[in-house]
Amino acid sequence: MFELSLVIALALAFDFINGFHDTANAIATSIATRVLSPAQAITMAAFLNFTGAMVSTGVAWTIGHGIINPHLIDNRVISAGLIGAIAWNLITWYGGLPSSSSHALIGGLAGAAAAAKGLVALNARGLVEKIFLPLFASPLVGFGTAYLVMGLILFLVGYASPRRLNSSFARLQILSAAFMAFSHGANDAQKSMGIITAALLAGGEISSFRVPCLVIIACAAAMALGTSLGGWRIIRTVGSRIIKLEPIHGFAAETTAAMVIITASLLGSPVSTTHVLSAAVMGVGATRRVTAVRWNVAGRMVQAWLLTAPAAALVAGAVYNLLGVI
Template identity: 45%
Template sequence: MTVLFVVIAVVVVALVFDFTNGFHDSANAMAGPIATGALRPRTAVVIAAVLNLVGALLSTEVAKTISGGFFDESLITAPIILAGLVGAIIWNLLTWLLGLPSSSSHALFGGLIGAVIVGAGISTVHGSVIVSKVLLPALVAPLVAGVAAAVATRIAYRITARADRSQTDAGFKYGQAFTASLVALAHGTSDGQKTMGVITLVLIAAGLAIGLGTYSGGWRIMRTMGKGIVEIETPQGAASGAATTATILASSHLGFGLSTTHVSTGSILGSGVGREGAEVRWSVARRMVFAWVLTLPAAGLVGGLSALVAEQGTAGVIILLVLLAVACAVIWAFSRRNKVDHENVTDSAEVMVFASARTFPGHPVEGDDHGQGSTTRRTGAGSR
């Protein structure tokens, strides 16, 4: 009965992780077409939800890598996996609150690695596989996607330089909607498989969420990706979507644990470089890269601490679940102070997190003539 309880808890928490994954990686697919008006916000996330599900059924290579490549699965227990998932969820929610498109994939890997090291020993981790399947692709893939997007963007503008702008924009809107849909499909072949791999791990140890997450909370990340890095035009959106799709599908076929966030960001930056006169907000990109670098160790730290609690038997698992629920509730409450949804996702390049008058004294809210009372903190994509 105890084992069954822990297994059910792990599967449920794995689906909660996928829900938070929808906040991040899945939201990236539709940030561009929403920002340019190629797709209505609600239509875009419904398309993303459906195609993520379809994509998850198309490939199993990434799931095989996670369930049988990263760790010595014979030494992994269900509480360890639960602890790793807790580390990933906490990091996902914190970066989502700040509007930072960090990698859900790396949060998952970091959380699991930290939990496995604490719970089963560092020798259980297959370092060479992690380097070849996670770290190297994390360095190479965004660069490849960025270069491809820059070249495609430059070609698109050159070809249509003498054409009527209204006609070309209409055509590129259709192209952007199509390539963004392909990104959502490709994302399912990668990130949908990651959670399947985790569930496979727990089934060994003991014997629809992404789409819902995108619709419920992906708007903050969409604002950063669609407005914060580059002001995207339709030719850029179509080009970056095509580059992202090709990169993700190739990596999924090879079983790489690639980050959709990294690839999408590289493509969007590349599209900004490829369009003459485009303003690329490199300060925002630097903050995002900083969050990427922190993701593995930060999620690993939380995962390791969670493993110390989870390994204390059934009581430890229950305590960990309660702590996770409390942390999620607190972060969600903070997010409600400045809600971002389908109605205001394209309003600004800024994500204002804390809108309480008592949070950061002395920093007036934009539009407060007197500089008194309300305060705010701008994060994510605000600074230029």
Template identity: 55%
Template sequence: MLEVPLLLVAIVVIALVFDFTNGAHDSANAIATIVSTKVLSPRTAVMMAAALNLFGAFLGTEVAHTVGSGIVGPDMVSGCRILVLAALLGAIFWNVLTWYLGLPSSSSHALIGGLIGAAIAYKGWAAPSYASIAKKVLLPLFLSPMAGFLGGYLLMVLITWMCVKAHPHTVNTAFKKLQILSSAFMATSHGLNDAQKTMGIITLALVIFGQLPEVTIPFWVKVVCSVAMGLGTAMGGWKIVKTMGHKIFKLEPVHGFAAETAASMVIMGASGFGAPISTTHTISTSVIGVGASKRFSAVRWGVAGNLVVAWVLTIPAAAFVAALCFWALEALGIS
């Protein structure tokens, strides 16, 4: 049987691996549009996104508290030292699989699904905090894509109306510069929401191991999670960049600006309320909304449909794998 300190160290390391894969998987959220419109080179865009992910991760802890105590109550799983490990393994498996397939699924919901599955494997169906999950996860699961779509659609309609008499070349030149700002805004909002999820899972592990009396995010946890996500973002997620930037809708700088701005506003708002929403869902539907504002046939709805399938499958798939991992760890005598 592993000693407690060693198992805890292993959990923290694996959590940071998840954070790294999250950064690599979701880097496309911030840079896909700006790369596809050729406003910035891929290398420059990735470095900018990595730096701003790092910065955004320090801007709040509301989402971390939701992940650390709002999905599974620490008192419910107290003493179960392998629960967080099993949850992380389930989430990492789904992240790697969807990264390999080039599907922009949600790292956030993979982690939440992993927590739910591991908790159910430990204490049955009564273990998850269903009321909190419904309010902070399932409701945003439906509302954030809708808000992204509507925000992208309306903002693009407004921009079109404002620029109706302008020369297309003038509009294109102006929004090339503005898209740098919108991409930076998107990268910052991504760091704010997504890095906090790993902060929450590490803090939950510290509480379970008796290292903390309650879910309060230590400064060192903020630092290591921010750095891990920044490094992951620097690796890029090129398959997903291709899907997000080219396969859904043929983007121009004005479309990238509208999609990123609308998505960033939704993500920032959700972060303030402590909702761990999917940045992937939000930017994907914003891109679709922008495309639909031009004409509905401009959107490749078949690709969009594939994204929806990945979103729906994420929580149950990650939960199933996490439950299998939990039972496997028990069978190996790790506790």
């Protein structure tokens, strides 16, 4: 019972940290363009993160089954995986790097499971088809789609004066930020739901993988609470250090990212909201000129993206072995 309680506590802690780590995903561009005040943006994001988390559990099922075989692992494995993911999230938050909580969680679980049972504990097909392909393809889709969306917007309204464009898109960006916050909750909060449900199944508390209502509410609330605190270091990186944003750019980036993320959620595919939005911001910036994007900042972000899963896996494997000694 202690191990199950520890998993639940760690999963909710991960959701909370995910909330303030990934607050930037929904509101960074709105704050950077001064469409919303920080307080307004965070309040809206927290509410819509909670609402989005209540809409489906397809991603939760994928997380519970697609990474590791729930019948071959125990709650010590899940605890170690969560600790690895939390550790990497805190490291990247301190450095102000918008890395992926999804990659950290998947890497942590895979590393702990491999340390416990070897590679046989990993669901190879699920990892490739339902996890890695969507995770790596979604930023590319976000970049390309944002480039096209921004180009289409400029083609349709580019003749208008900058002042008129900023005034119109400032209002529209409130809607796009709300859409982004909703989609973030719909995808990211489900990951902890999947972990807790897998732990309940491993502990014999439930007979089949079905997310209990209380788990949905608890994970949604934990993410909303974390979001309400705001991840200011990462907000600055996404909102101003990649490109200089105007409301028209923020609207295009947020709308594109939200469409990609909500589509993935409906398909039950976990994606990195951080990667998708950051790539969308780069895509929007590239429509100005290639040099408009601060590629040195983008390069640091990509390095963090590539390091996230293996780093979290190594930490989780070490934690699993340490828990065995204790």
